[in-house]
Amino acid sequence: MSRVELRRLVESLALAMLGLVMTGCRQDMHDQPKLEPLEASTVFDNGAGSRPLVEGTVARGQLRNDKLFYTGRTPTDEFVTELPVELDHELLNRGQSRFNAYCSPCHGRVGDGDGMVVQRGFKHPKSFHEARLRESPVGYFFHVITNGFGEMSSYAAQIPPDDRWAVVAYIRALQLSQNVPVEDLAAEAIAKIESHDETATESPAEAH
Numbered sequence: 001m002s003r004v005e006l007r008r009l010v011e012s013l014a015l016a017m018l019g020l021v022m023t024g025c026r027q028d029m030h031d032q033p034k035l036e037p038l039e040a041s042t043v044f045d046n047g048a049g050s051r052p053l054v055e056g057t058v059a060r061g062q063l064r065n066d067k068l069f070y071t072g073r074t075p076t077d078e079f080v081t082e083l084p085v086e087l088d089h090e091l092l093n094r095g096q097s098r099f100n101a102y103c104s105p106c107h108g109r110v111g112d113g114d115g116m117v118v119q120r121g122f123k124h125p126k127s128f129h130e131a132r133l134r135e136s137p138v139g140y141f142f143h144v145i146t147n148g149f150g151e152m153s154s155y156a157a158q159i160p161p162d163d164r165w166a167v168v169a170y171i172r173a174l175q176l177s178q179n180v181p182v183e184d185l186a187a188e189a190i191a192k193i194e195s196h197d198e199t200a201t202e203s204p205a206e207a208h
């Protein structure tokens with residue numbers, strides 16, 4: 001064996017050893033001496049790896065003792081009639097973005113219940129512009145988003161409580177926008193409607 005060949009052999013052996021050492025480390029990192037969540041163990045009599053939480057324990061930041069804010073109901077269980085958060089442009093913009101993402105596929109962009117999923121066969125929800133829903137308190141809408149309603153599932157997992165209130169505020173804005181008496185409109189708005197008379201009944205969702 002020439003010297004060059006010998007050097008190559010030693011080099012490749014060294015590389016192979018290095019590889020072994022490194023995978024060894026990797027394995028150690030993978031199999032740490034700790035219990036994964038819900039893993040069994042022999043530490044406790046019942047075979048569980050961890051202790052049950054002490055009753056009444058609340059994780060930091062998860063104390064939901066503001067009933068009105070988290071359920072939309074007053075202490076006497078009636079639906080609240082006023083938003084428990086400040087109503088401003090930012091809230092409405094947030095509500096619009098969440099409504100368009102999570103509700104419009106069924107309820108339509110203007111809340112008439114004519115979203116794409118409904119057009120493809122899902123149950124037709126009532127329009128938010130019918131009298132009963134225009135008169136429903138804000139807490140009712142919060143409650144439906146939180147708990148679902150009939151065929152509609154709960155959106156509590158997707159939409160955190162503050163965003164739910166933003167959606168509710170936006171629904172109110174939609175309800176107002178679809179029912180403004182003409183005399184309450186600014187003169188330019190009336191002129192605009194009159195000049196587009198034949199398209200005036202087209203919903204904004206279609207008109208873009």
Ligand code: HEC
Pocket residue numbers: 099102103104105106107117122123124125126133140141144145149150151152155159167
């Ligand atoms: C997958 C389709 C779908 C989505 C998405 C959806 N809904 Fe619904 N929603 C329905 C249907 C269908 C009903 C009627 C259910 C029934 O009568 O069984 C309904 C009912 C409601 C009602 C009750 C109306 C009444 O008649 O009292 C409210 C309020 C409501 N939805 C709000 C929302 C809001 C807000 C969102 C978004 C966070 C949302 N929905 C998302 C399909 C949907």
